[in-house]
Structures are given as structure tokens and as C-alpha cells.
Amino acid sequence: MVQSLWNDDQAQEIARDAGANPADQDLALEVYASRLIGSNPALVQHGGGNTSCKATRRDLFGREIEVLHIKGSGWDLGNIEAEGMPAVRLDPLLKLRALDRLSDEDMVNAVRGTLLNSSAPNPSVEVLLHAYLPHKFINHTHATVMLALADLPNAAKVVREIFGDRIACVPFFMPGFALAKAAAKVAEAHPEAEGLLLLKHGHFAFAQEAKQAYERIIEHTNMAERWLENTRGTPVKKPSTTRAPAPSAASDILPLLRGILGQANAEFSGNIDAPMPVMDLRAGANVQEFLARPDIDTLATRGVATPDHVIRTKNRPLVLHTADIAGGPDAIKRAVDAYIDNYKAYFTPNAARFPEGKTMLNPAPTLAWIEGLGLVGMGLDAKAAAIAADQAQQGIVAMAYGEDCGGFHPVGEAEIFDMEYWSLEQAKLGKAKPPALAGRVVLITGGAGAIGLATAKAFAAKGADIFLVDLDEAALAQALDTLGAKRHAGAALDITEEDAATRAINACIERFGGLDILVSNAGAAWSGAMKDMDDALLRKSFELNFFAHQKFASAAARLFAIQGHGGQILFNVSKQAVNPGKNFGAYGLPKAATFFLLRQLALELGAAGVRVNGINADRIRSGLLDDAFIKERARARGIDEATYMAGNLLNREVEASHVADAFVTLALSPRTTAHVMTVDGGNIEAALR
Ligand SMILES: [Zn+2]
Structure with a gap:
């Protein structure tokens, strides 16, 4: 059953806040009702349904005009605002009713011409239906149980049985002029009705008060639900909009x-x-x-x-x-x-x-x-x-x-x-060009770190869907929050664990169906001279800075083979791979191996359309190079921190977003593979040959 969420105190406050104009108050209450309806997926989903209220306003000459405020296209009932319910002049719309036919194009054009605000969004395609019904407040939903009724072969008989005269049935027409006329005719023949069932389409309920119009939606929906439950003998299970754990298959x-x-x-x-x-x-x-x-x-x-x-x-x-x-x-x-x-x-x-x-x-x-x-x-x-x-x-x-x-x-x-x-x-069709990386699923390791998150944002800005992998659960949750957790996803795990790559990639498949681009980014540096290097430390660095890259890349490549549609692997290499720094052997050695891995994979996977590229970045503020470390290094060189960070040919600090943009550039270069792009502001000693 759906519950009425109407709260009289809240409604009163909303009407008061809308100001002295009764038209603004009515509109505010209908916005309130619309949000209550839109917040329940059992009533409407994803921009479906629409609502309206009629009001009297004044034109520029101070004359009173009758207007209809109706949901504008592009707005969702769940979070609609007053500006999402533009006003149209009612009178010219009522005159259109005399026509025998009106094409959709002509209807949209005529309706636009009646907008009080010429830059308002297009009113809902069901605007004429709302205009032709005499009621002040009107709500239209596609509630699940009302759809079950509307699609019954004997719907009219069942509606009479459940609702008596309270709901009248309208035969099916496409939304638009013909439906508006048919619905108006039915409503006029049944002046006692408090709602309509649009056969094979949805439900309308109306009243002279916003609260009553809303509560009729709730009441009718529950009456339909009760009938279905009694007839079938089982309670109606709500359509869930959550993701249950995926079966392993x-x-x-x-x-x-x-x-x-x-x-x-x-x-x-x-x-x-x-x-x-x-x-x-x-x-x-x-x-x-x-x-x-x-x-x-x-x-x-x-x-x-x-x-x-x-x-x-x-x-x-x-x-x-x-x-x-x-x-x-x-x-x-x-x-x-x-x-x-x-x-x-x-x-x-x-x-x-x-x-x-x-x-x-x-x-x-x-x-x-x-x-x-x-x-x-x-x-x-x-x-x-x-x-x-x-x-x-x-x-x-x-x-x-x-x-x-x-x-x-x-x-x-x-x-x-x-x-x-x-x-x-x-x-x-063909007019809206989708973003360059729309439909591409991108998995990023170290996704909650500075470079990882900047990369996620850069890919998301091009329309990609992101799966972040990070060791730090809290940082991951926060990163997903900034990115938009509703759309993007992630998993907290230690990528050096034996089965981490398989688990991460399976989780990505369960969420998005597959993978297009792996950004193998996670890394960490341990310092110390080679002659004193603890074997365990070096091995630890190899686990993270080489083997994790290798395992994720191999798992991705196996998945790409199943998809049979190419794919990409992008590595975060490092300047250390080609230009060693004192005491950074434990970091540079595995990175050099990863650099070689990049070329090896590019060679082996090219025929399958899989591109393998990487970024050679240096001196980026991140978990690896934090403020304390920057301070220490700057002091060791006798320079200030800003000079240290800008110590390159361009004399400009290189930021995580520059690395991120370079990853995206590689992703968008369809004939580039086995390439390492340097993002370090220029460093001749570390230049690749
Ligand atoms: Zn509809």
C-alpha cells in the first residue's frame, strides 16, 4: 500500500512562504504534492507522470488571465521546483479544442506561444489534457497497480466494480491532442468522477484542493492494489529499484x-x-x-x-x-x-x-x-x-x-x-551527440587517491561510467560521493591480494556488465638505498607496483577477449621507470618492470584491438608526495616549496588533473598503442627516447 505523505503543517508553511498571491500559494502546494508523488517509485518513475494547477494571474496590463501551471519537460516530479511548472494561458488552448486535428508539431508550437515566460521549458505533452479538464489541481501517474488494471482486457468492468462512479475510463489514444479531447469528453460525461483511468496508459485524479487531488491518487492506487491482492490471493510486491547481490553466473x-x-x-x-x-x-x-x-x-x-x-x-x-x-x-x-x-x-x-x-x-x-x-x-x-x-x-x-x-x-x-x-x-535523432566516452566503463585502481579521483572525474566528464577500486574504504565512499554514487560504483580491497583483480573485475561486471578501460594507477613508494634494502620491503613494493598491475591487466585482457570488442589498459608508470632518483630504487625497479609490461602487453594484445598505453608523470601532489615530503625535499635543495613543485622546463607545477587529462587523451586516441606520454612539465634527463 502507498501512504499519504501530506503534512498539513508543512503544507501551511509552504503556502505561507510562497507569499501573498493566491496563485503562487496554489502553485507551491501543487509543487509540494508533485514532490510527494515523485518520491514514490510505485507511483511514477524517471520523469513519468505530470501534474498541474490552474490559477488566475495578471498580464502586463494588469488584466486577469486564467493560466495553467504544468510540469515542464526535463523536470522530474521528485525534485520539481515552481520554475519547473511553467504557466500557459488557458484561453488560447481551450480554443484549439474546436479543431478536428492537430499535429504534434503544431500542438507543441501553439503551446509554446502561450507560455507566460518565453524561455520556460516545453510544457508536458499532456498539457492539453490538463487544460481541458475543468478541475483546479490535477495529478497524473503511472502507478504500477493502476497499470495492471489499465491493461486488463475487461478494465472498464473492473474499474466500475472497484470504484463505481468515482473513476471513469478513457479509451487508448497516443498522448497529445486526440487523447486530450477524448479525456475531456469522458470527464464531461461523468462530472461526478474524481479521476480517470486512461486505458493501457495510466491514472488521473483531480480536485479543487491540492491535498485532496494528491490523496485521491493515493486512495485510488490502494483500492486498485487491494483488488489485485484479493483477486490473485497474494500481496502485491512493490517493484524494487535496488540491486540485489548478483548470482555468480x-x-x-x-x-x-x-x-x-x-x-x-x-x-x-x-x-x-x-x-x-x-x-x-x-x-x-x-x-x-x-x-x-x-x-x-x-x-x-x-x-x-x-x-x-x-x-x-x-x-x-x-x-x-x-x-x-x-x-x-x-x-x-x-x-x-x-x-x-x-x-x-x-x-x-x-x-x-x-x-x-x-x-x-x-x-x-x-x-x-x-x-x-x-x-x-x-x-x-x-x-x-x-x-x-x-x-x-x-x-x-x-x-x-x-x-x-x-x-x-x-x-x-x-x-x-x-x-x-x-x-x-x-x-x-542524430542531433544530440553523445559525449566522447559515453558507454565506456572505466575501472581505476587507487581510485580514491589524488590522481585516481582526478582521473575518474575527467573520464566521467566525457560520459564514462566509473568503477573505483581503493584500499581505503572511507576514502572510497567519499570519492564516490563526489563522483555521484548513484551512477558510479566501486569496491574497497587490497589489490595485492591473490584474487583481488578477479574480485574487482567481477564486481565491475556485476554493476555495469563489463569493462572497457582499465586505469591501473595504484602505487606507493618506499625509499632507501639499494645496498641496505630489506628484501621484504622490495618484494612488497614489487607486489603493489608491478604484480598488481600485471594481475589487473591480465584479468582485464581476459575479459576483453570474452567481450571480443577491443579494450584499453592504461598504466600509471613513473619517471622513476626511466630516470632513477637516489634512494628510490624500491619504487623505480617495479615501475621499470611495469613500463616493460606495458610494451609487452601492447605487442601481445594489439591484434585483439586492445590498446595499452601509459603516463609518465612526476612530482604530483598526492598520497605519494604529500605536504610533509614536499617540505622535506624543498628544504634539502635549499628552495621554497613552490619552486620545488615547479622545478621543470615550464616552471609550472604539474597537477593531478593534468595527469587525468593525459589519460583521457590516450583513451581518445584510437590508433595509439604501446605509447607512454610524459606529464612532468618537461625534464630532459627523464625524456623518453
Ligand atoms: Zn502518462
Whole structure:
């Protein structure tokens, strides 16, 4: 059951803070209600749903005008602000209702012309529906249980049984002018109704007060949930949006599937370097129970619970059974090929209905149901994958309860095609260029240190998804916090432990589906003259500064081989590898070996498209070269600290961000391998030849 989170004291305070204008107070209360709705994934997810309120404002001449404040596109209900609910003049929108037809392009244009603030975001595509309903406060959700109802074959009968006259049903239309007109007609025929069920789409509830409109959403949703529970005889399990621990098979299956889909992406785009999808696995008891249903093959062909979802998950998931998995790469490839053929067979006849033609989207799946493993959302980056996975988790609840309570029959393929190939979406195709490293999963060892975190930030700024590995758990948590823990991830472990590389890379696979770039960065320096060097200390340095690099690189290379789609290894070498400093032998020796490893791996892995490069940096403020150490070294040379740090040909201090940018530069140089880039401000003695 969902709870009303409305708090009268809080609401009063919010209205008071909004000032004396009643329109501002109403808007503030609707913003409050919107946030309460948006904070519950059982009601709306990822920009879904929309809310509005009608108010009277004054124009520049002081005349009173009726306006509609409605959610602007690009805003999420969960954290919406008043500016996210721009005002449109109601009167010109009401006049449009006299038209027989209105294209989406004309609608968007006409609505933009009615904005009070010309630079406000585009109002929701459901703006006309809100405008044509007479009620002051209106909320629209895609609540899971309401979707289960909306997709029943006898939904109208069930709605009458549950709600009597309180909810009226609106037949399915694509969001836009036709739906707005149909909904208004139904609402006018049922003036007593306090809400609408948009068949095969979602739920509206309205009232003259913000609180009542919100609480009707909650009440209707709970009434639907109770009916489903009574009919099915089991409590409704909430769609979870968390990641349960992945079954161990994940690290075998996901990279294989990722590689096959990367190949499909390359074929579709004609670009051999096209990114593989980033994945988001959702396991958990709820999911396993669903995937164990005997009817999942049929359910997989039915479609999405609400049309919005098609954009992220496509209309059907790729289904992989235990037998497909057991059949290995060939069997998985056959399943993917069959999916793509099926998608093309859906595209061709539906596109032919449009005289202007349609451009086919990438036919590869963006959602997989993998028996014994879980639901896998896939997308260009971790954010897109998470949205697909969240929607899939909601989808299976609506599906299971709908199917067991009369049948899950969402909107058919012809209508869903209209949504997937909506002209406004098609117009955007190819216009937004994704960031250069979108879809690239980057694992960084020593990720919470100065250079590691700077590198993570530099890669994230180019659209990559980051997996940090660090020894220090608290520092790791803090680093992830600065980076954005919702999207990026990490593991705290000692990389010199025997199985550390395998554990770290498996954890990265479980979170993102695979790996594209390893930044083998972690290191530490121990000083002392060679003649007095303790053997154990030297071995310790070799464990961290050579063997850990070697193990992570080898584990990454084996994963790259499974993905079959190239890959990159980037080493943080060191000036010490080529230009020894007194008392730094324990550091320089293993770094020299790592330098050689870089070239050896570049030689051995090049044919598989794996590039291996590194950075030769010097004198960077970090855990290795901390303030006390800088002080000591500067004093030993009789100079101040700033002069010491800028002791290079450019007379400028080299910072961690310069090293980070160099790593990114190497990552973005598609025909560069076996290369070491020097980032030291210039040091002729240490220059590579
Ligand atoms: Zn909707």
C-alpha cells in the first residue's frame, strides 16, 4: 500500500512562504504534492507522470488571465521546483479544442506561444489534457497497480466494480491532442468522477484542493492494489529499484552478451568502435520468481505496461533461457539475431504506414530477461541502463498481477510503434551527440587517491561510467560521493591480494556488465638505498607496483577477449621507470618492470584491438608526495616549496588533473598503442627516447 505523505503543517508553511498571491500559494502546494508523488517509485518513475494547477494571474496590463501551471519537460516530479511548472494561458488552448486535428508539431508550437515566460521549458505533452479538464489541481501517474488494471482486457468492468462512479475510463489514444479531447469528453460525461483511468496508459485524479487531488491518487492506487491482492490471493510486491547481490553466473554471462550486442551496435552504426551497452542487472527474489513463470515466453511478446516505457525498454525483452546460456556464445548470438530479425519485422510494415518514412532505431534489445540471473537493463550509459532496469522491475509486477487477475494486454504493436517512432522523437535523432566516452566503463585502481579521483572525474566528464577500486574504504565512499554514487560504483580491497583483480573485475561486471578501460594507477613508494634494502620491503613494493598491475591487466585482457570488442589498459608508470632518483630504487625497479609490461602487453594484445598505453608523470601532489615530503625535499635543495613543485622546463607545477587529462587523451586516441606520454612539465634527463 502507498501512504499519504501530506503534512498539513508543512503544507501551511509552504503556502505561507510562497507569499501573498493566491496563485503562487496554489502553485507551491501543487509543487509540494508533485514532490510527494515523485518520491514514490510505485507511483511514477524517471520523469513519468505530470501534474498541474490552474490559477488566475495578471498580464502586463494588469488584466486577469486564467493560466495553467504544468510540469515542464526535463523536470522530474521528485525534485520539481515552481520554475519547473511553467504557466500557459488557458484561453488560447481551450480554443484549439474546436479543431478536428492537430499535429504534434503544431500542438507543441501553439503551446509554446502561450507560455507566460518565453524561455520556460516545453510544457508536458499532456498539457492539453490538463487544460481541458475543468478541475483546479490535477495529478497524473503511472502507478504500477493502476497499470495492471489499465491493461486488463475487461478494465472498464473492473474499474466500475472497484470504484463505481468515482473513476471513469478513457479509451487508448497516443498522448497529445486526440487523447486530450477524448479525456475531456469522458470527464464531461461523468462530472461526478474524481479521476480517470486512461486505458493501457495510466491514472488521473483531480480536485479543487491540492491535498485532496494528491490523496485521491493515493486512495485510488490502494483500492486498485487491494483488488489485485484479493483477486490473485497474494500481496502485491512493490517493484524494487535496488540491486540485489548478483548470482555468480553474472560475470560469465554479461560480458558475453555485452560483446555480442556491441557487435550488433557496430553493424547497425557502421562504426567498428561503437560502444557496447552498459548494463544494469536486477536480481532478487521477486525477479527470480517472475522469471521462473512457465509463461514468460508469452508475456515477453505482450508489450510494455505503459507506452512511455517503449522508449527505454523497447516493446519486448530479449529472453535467454537456461538452455541458451548452456549453449554458450553461439546460442546467445542466435537469440540476439532472432531478436533483431523480429524487430525489423515489426519496423518494416509499421513504418510503411507513414508516407514521410521513418528512420529505424538500433534494433538491438535494451532489456534482457535472463533465466536464473535476472533482468538486465541496457543503454548507452549507466543512467540509461538504470532507467530501463527500473521500468523493467515495475513492468514485471504490473505484468504478473495483470496476467493473474484477468490478463495482461497492453497497447498493441501498431500503437506502440507510433509512440516509439513519434515524429517529435524522430526529429531529435542524430542531433544530440553523445559525449566522447559515453558507454565506456572505466575501472581505476587507487581510485580514491589524488590522481585516481582526478582521473575518474575527467573520464566521467566525457560520459564514462566509473568503477573505483581503493584500499581505503572511507576514502572510497567519499570519492564516490563526489563522483555521484548513484551512477558510479566501486569496491574497497587490497589489490595485492591473490584474487583481488578477479574480485574487482567481477564486481565491475556485476554493476555495469563489463569493462572497457582499465586505469591501473595504484602505487606507493618506499625509499632507501639499494645496498641496505630489506628484501621484504622490495618484494612488497614489487607486489603493489608491478604484480598488481600485471594481475589487473591480465584479468582485464581476459575479459576483453570474452567481450571480443577491443579494450584499453592504461598504466600509471613513473619517471622513476626511466630516470632513477637516489634512494628510490624500491619504487623505480617495479615501475621499470611495469613500463616493460606495458610494451609487452601492447605487442601481445594489439591484434585483439586492445590498446595499452601509459603516463609518465612526476612530482604530483598526492598520497605519494604529500605536504610533509614536499617540505622535506624543498628544504634539502635549499628552495621554497613552490619552486620545488615547479622545478621543470615550464616552471609550472604539474597537477593531478593534468595527469587525468593525459589519460583521457590516450583513451581518445584510437590508433595509439604501446605509447607512454610524459606529464612532468618537461625534464630532459627523464625524456623518453
Ligand atoms: Zn502518462
